[in-house]
Structure formats: C-alpha cells, structure tokens
Amino acid sequence: MVVATSYQMLNMVDKNQPLSSKMKAMVVKKCWFSSILEQREVKMPEIKDHEVLIKVWAVGVNRDDIIDVATSVDGVCPGLECSGIIEAVGRNVSCWKVGERVCAILEGGLPYASCLSLLALLKLNETKTPNKTILIREGSNGIGTLAIQYAKYMGFKVIASTGSSDRFAICHHYGADFCVDHTLTNFARTVIEKARRIGVDLVLDYGASNLQSNIECCRIMGKVKIVIVDLHGMESSNIDLSILQRKQVEIKVFDLRSKDLGYKASVITEIRTHLWPAVLQQKVVPAIEYRFPVTEYQKAMNILRKDDSAGKIILCMNFGQDSDSLKMD
Incomplete structure (x- = not known):
C-alpha cells in the first residue's frame, strides 16, 4: 500500500492505453448553481522525487466525494482511494517498483476504509x-x-x-x-x-x-x-x-483528510504490520456492493446520497465499457 501525495495521483488513466503525455480523466466542471464531473483529456502529471505515478484501474467512492464535487474548483479530480499499477517512480522512491500492483489513499475500496477502521480499533484496544x-x-x-x-x-x-x-x-x-x-x-x-x-x-x-x-x-x-x-x-x-x-x-x-502526509504514512505502516497479512490471506475482505464504469459516476453518487448501501461502491476506469460488462473479480 502506498500513500500518494497529490490530487495528481488520482487522474484517471485509461488502463487500455499506453503511457503518454495525455490521458483521460473525470474532472469537476463548475456550473451556475452546481458542479458535475465530466470526461476530459488532460496532461499526464509529472511526478516529484518522492512520488509515484499510478495507472488507476479503480477508485472507491466515499461521502466526502459528494462534498468535493460540490465545492472543488474547476478542473480538480476528486477522490480518496484507488488501486492500480505503478507506472513511474520518483528518484527518491526505493520501496516501490514500476509494475507493482498497489492500492493507495490519496490527499484529500479498501485503503480509506481500512485506514479509518484500523486507526480507530488500535486506539480502542x-x-x-x-x-x-x-x-x-x-x-x-x-x-x-x-x-x-x-x-x-x-x-x-x-x-x-x-x-x-x-x-x-x-x-x-x-x-x-x-x-x-x-x-x-x-x-x-x-x-x-x-x-x-x-x-x-x-x-x-x-x-x-x-x-x-x-x-x-x-x-x-x-x-x-x-x-x-x-x-x-x-x-x-x-x-x-x-x-x-x-x-x-x-x-x-x-479522520484522515486533515492529517499531514507523515501521519498518513504512519497509519499505512500500522496496516501493513498488523492487518495486511490478514487481508492477503483473505481473512479480511472488502464488501463490494456496486461497480460502475467511471463515466456512470452519477449512479454511484445517487446511491451514496440515499445512504442505504451495504458495501463499497467502486468506479472502474473503463471509459468505453458499460456496467453490464464489468466483471466482479
């Protein structure tokens, strides 16, 4: 598990396309009295020495995303967690390699819920x-x-x-x-x-x-x-x-959103030490209730607003694929 340090890391790369200078992304578009997400072609982010670039396959949707879409400035990619493949690493990154599968909590599935649950339970116990x-x-x-x-x-x-x-x-x-x-x-x-x-x-x-x-x-x-x-x-x-x-x-x-990068990294360390072995052994598994292609994000938002979901809601980065063809793997 890795901590990404910028909203840039959530730019939603189409997994079917090779790495290039451009990519597809879902970004906030400000309207007169509301905000929506729209698909755009944006510039590939340039990573810093201590960052990694993730080719995102899926993102988890959380309540804070509703707030982010409503309040963020035009052009921002909202989101708290993702999973995917590392495409590039900064010069000062030694613990992660290109090609590794990772899940990440992001500034602003499993990582965000895991971090919050573990953080609370460790303090309780x-x-x-x-x-x-x-x-x-x-x-x-x-x-x-x-x-x-x-x-x-x-x-x-x-x-x-x-x-x-x-x-x-x-x-x-x-x-x-x-x-x-x-x-x-x-x-x-x-x-x-x-x-x-x-x-x-x-x-x-x-x-x-x-x-x-x-x-x-x-x-x-x-x-x-x-x-x-x-x-x-x-x-x-x-x-x-x-x-x-x-x-x-x-x-x-x-909460995690108000914490600095060092604090988030310490929580990640706790997860890898205490509970990640249980996740790898499938003694602890995420409950996933819905999967949608990212272009159908509004369906996910509507379910969140109803507050009656019984598991995680996942957006998959299949820009050209409808929800009926998504695999529940």
Whole structure:
C-alpha cells in the first residue's frame, strides 16, 4: 500500500492505453448553481522525487466525494482511494517498483476504509484487556463490514447495529456475534443485555448519528471509549453530561483528510504490520456492493446520497465499457 501525495495521483488513466503525455480523466466542471464531473483529456502529471505515478484501474467512492464535487474548483479530480499499477517512480522512491500492483489513499475500496477502521480499533484496544465487547454502529456499510472483520481478528466480541433487521445477515456474514436494530426504542437496553448485562467496552461509530444512545450502551466505570469516524451525522449533539461522567466515557474523533502526509504514512505502516497479512490471506475482505464504469459516476453518487448501501461502491476506469460488462473479480 502506498500513500500518494497529490490530487495528481488520482487522474484517471485509461488502463487500455499506453503511457503518454495525455490521458483521460473525470474532472469537476463548475456550473451556475452546481458542479458535475465530466470526461476530459488532460496532461499526464509529472511526478516529484518522492512520488509515484499510478495507472488507476479503480477508485472507491466515499461521502466526502459528494462534498468535493460540490465545492472543488474547476478542473480538480476528486477522490480518496484507488488501486492500480505503478507506472513511474520518483528518484527518491526505493520501496516501490514500476509494475507493482498497489492500492493507495490519496490527499484529500479498501485503503480509506481500512485506514479509518484500523486507526480507530488500535486506539480502542490500547489497553489490550481480554474479552472486550465492541459495538459497531452501521455495521452493514462499507466501513462497518471491514470493522467487524478487523475487530474479530483482534479478538473482540462484536455487536453490530443497523437501521433494519433485514441487514442482520450481512453483519453476521462478516463475523458479528450479535445484531441490534438501532431504530428500536429499547436499543440501548438490548445492547446491554447482549454485552453480558453490563454494557459494551468500546463503541465505533461512523457518523455519530446518536451520541447519547452510544453513551447509554457503555458499561459503568470501565474506561470506555467511543470513537467517531467522520462527523457527517453530527453537526451538533445534546448529551447528558451526568451519564458521561458516571460511566467515565472517553470520546475521540478520527479522520484522515486533515492529517499531514507523515501521519498518513504512519497509519499505512500500522496496516501493513498488523492487518495486511490478514487481508492477503483473505481473512479480511472488502464488501463490494456496486461497480460502475467511471463515466456512470452519477449512479454511484445517487446511491451514496440515499445512504442505504451495504458495501463499497467502486468506479472502474473503463471509459468505453458499460456496467453490464464489468466483471466482479
């Protein structure tokens, strides 16, 4: 896995074309009251001494891409993660070679969700107390399914929550011990019952849509940690501070976009050391629900906006290929 250092690294190269001075790309086009992505022919980026150039085969779509398309300036290629083949390396790059298959987190599939999930779980498990129980909110989405697998790999007992009992099978498939519908009025009581009737030791929440219920699920005086990955669901929140104090709950918020390159590289090192072997052995696998050619990006964006996907959404760099002909390999 490699950390790319510039939006240039996300320029979407047509994998069927040889390396040249030009390439196809999907870039932001500013309109009167909105922004869209359009296909253009752009100049091939010139890499710096510490960079690599990736011939992109696929990119993962994330919520932040919706924001990027709406707010970025004309000509920017949005995106947080990609996979492909290294086409060229800078003079100071010694750990990667031309022709190697890589996945990368990018400035601004698997890499972004893996980094966020691992970063949170490592922080949650710093004390390494045995027999911990973790509540993973939104367990059926792309980050949730990875987090369930990572947590089981690290020895946690996993309770996964979803917005519907119809999604319990997805969470169980990826290793959850118990599932709970978080729309129920007795959600916290049900979680506590499944957590040895004392409450959970850890909570991992993607979006923090209901911080109060997370606190209510925690055990008392257990040095409990709630880790929030991204704040897209919590612009503001009212919580009962007396319960927070009584249960001795610590709340942490993590993201990668605001971090510098050195920090991102350290997270990558953690992944390669602790969890990449499990990925290579297919003990941990990404849940991919949709694949579209990059020219059909709007379909992916519409699914993201509905907030009901149960896995990753992938855009493949097949500019001339429709979605019916894409292979699910």
